[in-house]
């Protein structure tokens with residue numbers, strides 16, 4: 468049976484992002500993939516806002532371009548074919564939200580997946596670029612090997628960041644089998 472409110476980690480992430488974003492804002496989709504989060508962010512920022520999206524796979528960026536084109540929202544997005552670990556080269560400060568949806572592109576090569584070394588760099592750079600009260604969400608998938616390592620390294624790193632700089636929240640389903648996804652949310656102070 469499906470739950471209504473506490474069903475998908477990605478929906479919980481969207482709820483938190485919705486609180487932090489207004490029309491006209493600049494936001495980041497750090498893992499564009501099939502473009503679902505990019506589309507969601509484009510709707511949140513409206514005509515005057517901008518979504519900056521990163522992915523290392525052409526196929527992901529192409530699919531997303533098509534999706535946004537169908538919705539007439541292409542002019543709200545800048546899609547960058549580069550790893551999110553290079554975020555600092557593309558984005559100045561003042562970003563109100565950043566979404567990470569880690570792992571691999573569903574239906575594609577599972578070996579092309581986010582890896583903790585680059586994810587940690589990107590998160591560190593992203594926190595720097597968030598504006599005050601800006602929010603970052605990270606959906607983590609420990610159900611596959613690389614994702615489990617990523618979860619452990621992320622939690623280790625994030626639990627050491629000063630609480631004067633950010634608040635870090637972990638939301639985890641504790642009664643589900645098979646290493647369910649979890650959400651990490653970070654608010655800049």
Ligand SMILES: C[S@@+](CC[C@H](N)C(=O)[O-])C[C@H]1O[C@@H](n2cnc3c(N)ncnc32)[C@H](O)[C@@H]1O
Pocket residue numbers: 497498499500501502503504505521522523524527549550551552568569570571572573579580581582585
């Ligand atoms: C789970 S999918 C993202 C799903 C997407 N947010 C959506 O709404 O459809 C993860 C994506 O991260 C991408 N990725 C892997 N390593 C990356 C990196 N270093 N920088 C940016 N994207 C990366 C993969 O190519 C894949 O498309």
